[in-house]
Amino acid sequence: MTKTAFLRPRSAPAESLESLAGLLREWLPLQRWFAGKDRPVTDLGVLSTTELFPGCLHVLVHAGHGGVPAPGGATPAGDCYQLLLGVRERPSPRLGKALIGTVRDGLLAGLTVYDALQDPRAAQLLLERLRRPGTAGPLHFEGDPAQEVPSGLVPRVLNAEQSNSSLVYGDEYILKVFRRIQPGVNPDLEVPGALARQGCHRVPAPVAWLRTTHPFKATLGVLQPYLRNAADGWTLALDALAAGDDFTAQAHALGRATADVHLALSSAFPVGAPGENGRTAAAMTERLITAAHAVPALQPYVPGLRSAFAALATCDAGPPAQRIHGDLHLGQVLRAGREWFVIDFEGEPSRPLSERRSAHSPVRDIAGMLRSFDYAARQRRPWRPEWARRCREAYCAGYAARAGWDPRKKHGLLRAYETDRAVYEVLYEARHRPDWLPVPMAAIERLAVRGD
DSSP states (O other): OOOGGGGGSSSOGGGGGGGHHHHHHHHHSSSSSSSOTTTOOOEEEEEEEEEEEEEEEEEEEEEEEEEEEEETSEEEEEEEEEEEEEEEOOOOOGGGGGGGOOOOTTTTOHHHEEGGGGHHHHHHHHHHHHOOOOTTTTTTEOOTTTTTSSOOOOOOOOOOOSSSSEEETTTTEEEOOEEOOBBBBOOHHHHHHHHHHHTTTSSSSOOOOEEEEESSSEEEEEEEEEETOOOOOOHHHHHHHHHTTTOHHHHHHHHHHHHHHHHHHHSSOOSBOOOOOOHHHHHHHHHHHHHHHHHHGGGGGHEEEEEEEEHHHOOOOOBBOOOOOSSOOOOGEETTTTTTEOTTTTTTTTHHHHHSSSOTTTTTHHHHHHHHHHHHHTTTSSHHHHHHHHHHHOOOOOOOHHHOOOOGGGGHHHHHHHHHHHHHHHHHHHOHHHHHTTTHHHHHIIIIOOOO
16 A cells, blocks of 8 residues: 555545645745745645545645734635645656655655646546546536537646646647635636627637635636637737837737627626726725835835826726726737637736726726737837837727727826836736836836826
């Protein structure tokens, strides 16, 4: 009998994995999707463990960063992460970067642990679980009964820079495994499903999904069709810049596609009243103060940036609040043939799930895409601000042609939301990609000093 024989078919006691804490405490902060890189991990606890199949554990861990317990006292302040851990008696040289380490003590002493999503066999077995609805302890595998996923699809890890992990199966399907888990339905399952029922072809519909009921109800992963031969907007924009090509036709079409998605969202979910600009301005100001405290380089610009939010409180209320994408940029759109598609409706992972599932002004999405054109333009030297300006104009014109209102005529709203986005980018880059910090800081200087 092997050392892994103690694992139960449904779930294993959390104590059985406490010996992993030391390894995970070192491994987690090195992962691209770990949100607490700027804060020390003060405690690490196992919330749930389930054996998916022999040699593979599904684990939810809580990484604490100090502070007081969350409201209600159920879970201490910190983040919950989803891990799929492979367990072997002998390490394989093919594990490479997937290797987490060898457990020194406890029930797993002497066993090698690794990220199972990097293991082709484990990835194939995971798809098999998704192909057949059922349960494993608190885990529920569900899907669209009208969609039949074939077996035997070869998996590969998508090595894109993202806050989750994705597997592509046979260039037919893509499985997004959420890493940072919050209670509730993830918008990346909820929104595409609702849009599919609206007949919106701009968003791939969910085929199967994984959720849990313990320690709380949450979405863990979503399987969707994979758009083969598609290119993301970021890559296309950089290719155009490198070749010296114009990108306005693509930007115009992308504006129309964004409006199509917004119109479908306004039909699929309740629409609110025009935005409460005073409350929105206060929330933006609070985020600015928090970001400036974390990133000192932002502090000299705070007075100028606050003026953008102050002006929001008295400007045109703009279009009604509705469900939106929440984190729209060139990396979240794909072009296949002549069509644009919108993906990744999870929203900004750093924001609470309740906020990401609530209604917001569609100007927020538009501002995100406008900032993305600026990001792309600054990847080339010398910087080509006129390229970004033309793309911004074309995108807004395309949006206006489909939506019936022009974002450029909502100057106060657009400036405030673009400023708020730039503040978010500063905080994000400072935590995850310090080398990129000059990109949003250039926008901060423009928005604060010139007020445009």
